[in-house]
Amino acid sequence: MPGLERSATTGSLAPAANTNGGAGTLGLVDYLQKILTARVYDVAIESPLDEAKKLSVRLGNRVLLKREDCQPVFSFKLRGAYNKMVHLSAEQLGRGVICASAGNHAQGVALSAQRLGCQAVIVMPVTTPRLKSDAVRSFGAEVVLHGDSYSDAYQHALELGQTHGYEFVHPFDDPDVIAGQGTIAMEILRQHQHPIHAVFVAIGGGGLISGVAAFIKAVRPDIKIVGVQTSDSDAMVQSVRAGERVRLHDVGLFSDGTAVKQVGIETFRLTQALVDDFVVVDTDAVCAAIKDVFEDTRSVLEPAGALAVAAVKQYVARHDLKGQTLVAITCGANMNFDRLRFVAERAEVGEEREALFGVTIPEKRGSFRRLCEIIGPRSVTEFNYRMSDDQIAHVFVGLATSHRGESAAIAKGFADHGFAAVDLTDNELTKQHIRHMVGGRSPLAHDERLYRFDFPERPGALMRFLSHMHPDWNISLFHYRNQGADYGRIVIGIQIPPDEKTSFQSFVDGLAYPCVDETDNPAYRMFLR
Secondary structure (H helix, E strand, C coil): CCCCEECCCCCCEECCCCCCCHHHHCCHHHHHHHHHCCCCCCCCCCCCEEECHHHHHHHCCEEEEEEHHHCCCCECHHHHHHHHHHCCCHHHHHHCEEEECCCHHHHHHHHHHHHHCCCEEEEECCCCCHHHHHHHHCCCCEEEECCCCHHHHHHHHHHHHHHHCCEECCCCCCHHHHHHHHHHHHHHHHHCCCCCCEEEEECCCCHHHHHHHHHHHHHCCCCEEEEEEECCECHHHHHHHHCCCCCCCCCCCCCHHHCCCCCCHHHHHHHHHHCCEEEEECHHHHHHHHHHHHHHHCCCCCHHHHHHHHHHHHHHHHHCCCCCEEEEEECECCCCHHHHHHHHHHHHHHCCCEEEEEEEEECCCCHHHHHHHHHCCCCEEEEEEEECCCCEEEEEEEEECCCCCHHHHHHHHHHHCCCEEEECCCCHHHHHCHHHCCCCCCCCCCCCEEEEEEEECCCCHHHHHHHCCCCCCEEEEEEEECCCCCEEEEEEEEECCHHHHHHHHHHHHHHCCCEEECCCCHHHHHHCC
């Protein structure tokens, strides 16, 4: 695949020697010119560069937030969409534009079409929350709901565009879109003309980081560019490591704004050549970052918008940085209100302020009291207890902590007093389901297997799941949770005859929902098996 070659002396980038024309022929100078001449301010504002004062004090570094969440559509996406569309000919605009998006890009295209006076058709998955589709309609765009995923919507948008002659506006893999996003970097360097150690950028398909990196490496190559992805949607990180674009089988849905299975051809080329480092963060760290930004700004970011802040914290700890200036691009704030309960629940663990344990105690008088004495003056966040049998009992305990490493010391303290303890702080099954289910076992579920699924939150999705199950499979446990997101979470216990195990795997493959076998999870075995 064509790549950009970094000059050993100047750090500049030149076009790859073997390109196939089109976007692949653009070098760093070309992108610098495109960014400097980009048309974005007909729709976008020059967003503030604000210091996160509380977070800066905690981290011992100056943390600046590039507030793209303050844009008219609460996301940076309108920059690239408008810059692409304003460069279309009158004839192209007259035919109309089309895009596929579940959120921020859709609003950017719709607003841009309204300003330019052209028709816009937005293809969105049927799983898209009404809040987002209504926001797109409010700009006068036509919304077409199709498919369960972005991939389904994308293919349908291409087909409609070809049939009706609409111009397709890609969410990230287009030089004009990339240049529009690059204006963010231009503003950062104008707003802060002093040293900057690194700029942290969330990555979905790669349009934002490509534009930011192209401008900064052309003007201030000493500044590090750090890309950020979630651990369950890290297509760019895997692609850079592999040296070629990798397509993920599935992606996590919490940070839906960056849930992309395969990055763009051009964005991969630029990112591979220009980005200095990557940080991968988990859901809990993102929730903690949302809380951090709220405490400093009283603004609520969407998960994708908080990735860069989560990465700053992780990067500082990894490199033991002190006294540096770090910029995090807070790239979006289209948060569904109902999701806040999930964020609040997980932020304490992400901020390393809560540890979760499964503690085994002898089922005899005085054991429970002795356990409480061991906990002592610590603040208890959760306590669930139910007698298991006449020999032992399992207790689910949540304790306030000051740092993540403290959980190991607490577990050792339990063990030193004769109480075996399992640290469940990083156990996803525990955080999503077990802590809400503690309290029951079934003597009839001896051959039960446990599976955890995520599925699109749409009418009929649960019934589709259940109706496809074989009638010979017995459901022995079921727990469903939805935190106001675009997807639901279930954990299900199933008793499957030995000769039906192949059929069950076919059932899972046919659903194409993310699935995790949790049968051997220690939390399940302690509290539910």
